Amino acid sequence: MRDEPLTLLDIMENDTPHAEFASLSACHTAVGDEETPDEVIHLAAGLQFSGFKSVIGTLWVVDDAVVKHVVEAFYENMFTAWALNRATNAVKAKVPLEQRMVFIHIGV
Template sequence: PSLEADLIEHLLHPPLTSIFTKLPSTASTRDVALDTLQNHEWIHFSYHGKQDFEEPFKSSLEMLDGPLSLLDIIKTDLSKHEFVYLSACQTAVGDIKTPDEMIHLAAGLQFGGVKSVIGTQWSVHDGIAFLVTSEFYKEFCADGVMDCTRATRALHQALQSLRKQKIPLRERIMFIHIGI
């Protein structure tokens, strides 16, 4: 997780560095994460994720002091949020029985008001998550401007870059974008 934060911090150009807040793993508590959600419109989470198929609102990101559930997250005002990147396993997993009706972390954030969300459809290896994150932010922040409407294109370019690196399709197609 800290590798991704270090990478993003390195790729951001001033003045974007002024909106970047890095939370060390020792500060990754539920309260700190909720405060971050409340006070930042651009967020990158790099934690373990867990989808609860029986009770989707209990789907969560694993923090030091316990799970940060989707129910906790949607109680936060997300109406001004531009972008959230969920670099975690199972943040956009659907249920095979009702694929169009499943609520997952990525959809919950988008329904809650976040304009643009990136998540994963199944478990992701840390090395692949790092590669996608690296390629995504290289494209997303290339000109020093962050615009959530460019997330889809940046994700597409990142996945094309992994294809050129001969990363198997199954490892690339798990990343999805929801929103504008």
């Protein structure tokens, strides 16, 4: 890869069975090429096809300052189960237990 561009095919052919998470904060990382017949193939999808269980990408241009704030907030609550736990505990005083128990997290 040193002397050539990294292609989507290169990424998709790379077997990464233990890859858990990738975050792509550059612009348009979850958008396919207009000239590609199947526009669902993009960098974020390529990473998932190569084995990443979870991928975050961007759909359009995003400001660097916005990326910084979103990434910081995301990593504070990266593990979704913890994020859900914190959210349901935050409303404990206003929401009865049976309504807080309704929520469930499934997946990675």
